[in-house]
Amino acid sequence: MSETVLYRWPPNAGFHRAVPKTKFYEHGNVRTALREKFVDEVRRITWAYKLADDTIRLRGTTAVPEIQVFTVETKGENVSDDVLTAIDKSVHFPIIFEIVSNGHVRTVAAHKSLQGKAVMIGAYFTTVWQVADAPRRPLPAALDLPSLYEAILTALLPIETRAGETVAxxxxxxxxxxxxxxxxxxxxxxxxxxxxxxxxxxxxxxxxxxxxxxxxxxxxxxxxxx
Structure with a gap:
């Protein structure tokens, strides 16, 4: 199901702000081995898009107040899920990642629950690698940000969802x-x-x-x- 998911993000949602890797060290206890992964694997992290009421006119909720799109450019062939988890834990919004490596890109995300005191992050699901200039599809039709988030994650799942089944x-x-x-x-x-x-x-x-x-x-x- 997830082989060709590459979205055309709305220009109005463009944020395009580089984020220093050290920013993610400041949140929580980042062990030395994980810092080394950031250094060895990541060339640049960009907060690329902000999907919110004020950018795409879809209302958020406490569960999904905004959706952020982060671009992670790699130094080598890939980036580990540990690095993505560290970024996810430091940002109090759901994140969709685009991993960029050697002229190719893949979309990655995990279901992220903001309910309760601790942020809960599920397993990461990913598309296959695609050429960076591959055709992109429009965002799924949605009435609000939670339904948009649900639709984006559903497209990344490796199995077909059942009728009435949530992404979680x-x-x-x-x-x-x-x-x-x-x-x-x-x-x-x-x-x-x-x-x-x-x-x-x-x-x-x-x-x-x-x-x-x-x-x-x-x-x-x-x-x-x-």
């Missing part, structure tokens, strides 16, 4: 599916080295059971559909 719910489903995939992989490795027949039977049953649950989790329609 889909993200949780993806996380459970990924955990199951790791479990199945571990069981298959054990099966490959197991010599006792009774243990092989148990392992095969566990793999079948987990595979059935994984199939249900990745099905765009729930099993109890009519």
């Amino acid at each position: 719910e889909a993200t949780d489903r993806i996380a459970r599916a990924r955990r199951l995939q790791r479990e199945i992989g571990g069981l298959e490795r054990k099966l490959h080295t197991e010599s006792q027949l009774n243990r092989k039977i148990v392992l095969r049953r566990q793999i079948r059971e987990r595979t059935a649950v994984l199939t249900e989790l990745t099905d765009p329609l729930p099993r109890d559909r009519e």
